[in-house]
Amino acid sequence: MRATVYVRLKKEVLDPQGDAVKRALDTLGFQGVENVRIGKLIEIELTPEAAAAPDLEARLRKMADEMLANAVIEDYEVRVER
Amino acid sequence: MRATVYVRLKKEVLDPQGDAVKRALDTLGFQGVENVRIGKLIEIELTPEAAAAPDLEARLRKMADEMLANAVIEDYEVRVER
Incomplete structure (x- = not known):
């Protein structure tokens, strides 16, 4: 069974990596992107017990x-897939 | 409106960061963790247009x-929250 932990920077914390991705998307011609935030996706495989x-x-x-x-x-945020 | 892109390492690709987290969880006494994989969570805020x-x-x-x-x-994987 798998559990997933989604980790996001708090709203009030600056995200330079997300800002860089936003600028790069602008440069590549993707319009309409207001903001990008980058977080982590941690997938934990658990034993049956x-x-x-x-x-x-x-x-x-x-x-x-x-x-x-x-x-x-x-x-x-923690989500368990049963 | 927000779209989220979930980026995960392919199954056949080694994940040293995930392995390090698994070992650290073992050391901290969290039992029953078989495997950990770490990916990215990219949240894209879009203009209404x-x-x-x-x-x-x-x-x-x-x-x-x-x-x-x-x-x-x-x-x-791309998910759009409407």
Whole structure:
């Protein structure tokens, strides 16, 4: 089973990588792009036992809090595919 | 309106960053993680005119092909939030 953690920069944090992509899209002739933000997509493959644990979502949030995201500048969202 | 491009390494491509995260999760005591893969989450804010264009999805795929993803090692998926 797979869980996905989506990590995004907080709205108030500047995203120079996203800005560079926006400018490059403009240069390539793609019009109508107002803003680009780049985040991370972390896909976690779990063993059947881990997937069946009743506290799975809490554990995934703990992983995100402790390691996958930097809470100072990033928000995250956890989704479990059952 | 927002479109999101999810960029993932192809299955056959090694992901050293994902492997490092997996090992770090093991070290932190998170059991039951079989594999971790790390991809990109590209959120594109579009002007209303661009969002209304009939060829929007084709244009987003063209952006991904030409710039957002490296087709040799990455796959992508485009989702439009209407």
